Amino acid sequence: MYRMIDANFNRCREGLRVIEDIVRFCLKLDFFEELKEVRHAVSKIEIKYEAKGILSRDSVNDPGNKPFESEKRKKEIKNLLSANFKRIEESLRVLEDTLMMIDPQDSEAVKEIRFKVYTLEKKVFNPFYKPFDLTLYLVTDSRHSAFPLEKTVEEALKGGVSIVQLREKHLFDKEIYESGRKVLEVCRKYKAPLLIDDRADIALALDADGVHIGQNDLPVSKVRKILGDEKIIGKSTHSLAQAQEAIQEEIDYFAFGPLFKTPTKDYAPVGLKEIEKIKTLSKESGKPVVFIGGLTLETLDEAIQNGVDAAAFVREIMGAKNPFKTAEFLLKKIKG
Known part of the structure; x- marks a missing residue:
């Protein structure tokens, strides 16, 4: 014995x-x-x-x-x-x-x-085991759209958007919640995760799939405590050092950029030179990365040539006359 x-x-x-x-x-x-x-x-x-x-x-x-x-x-x-x-x-x-x-x-x-x-x-x-795909990542801004927000998101999802971040900086909390409720219904229909920008409290109130936070938001450990282990947490990084720090936290993915100049961010573009290092970091840590900032139909080809295989878009989809066709076209480009 x-x-x-x-x-x-x-x-x-x-x-x-x-x-x-x-x-x-x-x-x-x-x-x-x-x-x-x-x-x-x-x-x-x-x-x-x-x-x-x-x-x-x-x-x-x-x-x-x-x-x-x-x-x-x-x-x-x-x-x-x-x-x-x-x-x-x-x-x-x-x-x-x-x-x-x-x-x-x-x-x-x-x-x-x-x-x-x-x-x-x-x-x-x-x-x-958290099922999410960062390939074609939509960040909302309803100010760019001629259609109701939920309609734009639905058309984009039909076209191949794989994940949505609700980012409506110009709205009051109640308006963000109401918009989120409508967008969440659409995301559930197409089985795509909905993340809320910055706001763990609103994500919790909506029972959204998670949040995306920035460098100056609540610490990841506190957000994880609020949302629990089941929810997705993503974090923006703007340098190799920030990415190296982020992968040591309880995040599920990280964003890296801006690759190009963009009106949605005050940061100087990080350019394309770090892409392969960031992809290696992502692979070694097991935490996927999505590239952000200034990605448009004009800049996407150069980004893809330098290794981008998951990309986030705001104006390109939100401001499109046909969000469905735009999303479909972008996805084909990314997937080659």
């Missing part, structure tokens, strides 16, 4: 260390400390059984010491995380049942840890 206890404590701690390091160094999420606390909690229980466990080991003759074929295959980060969470959860269940025969109090403590791991698993995997 102590050999089994020893094996499962080892398996559990090893799995926790793998996940902790992936979360810390690869995904760069700031809640890796919670995983460390769980690992320490396991070690605290294990120490009571350590001596008997070590003495009962027979690693040389253990039939499980040879790798299975599935273990030799190259894994993506998501698969590696999944395999190790399952490893931890199964080990904890074995320990919970086994320790019930030795010390029911330790068994109960292991059970609490197991449920804590389930919660952390959801937190780690949440960014992988």
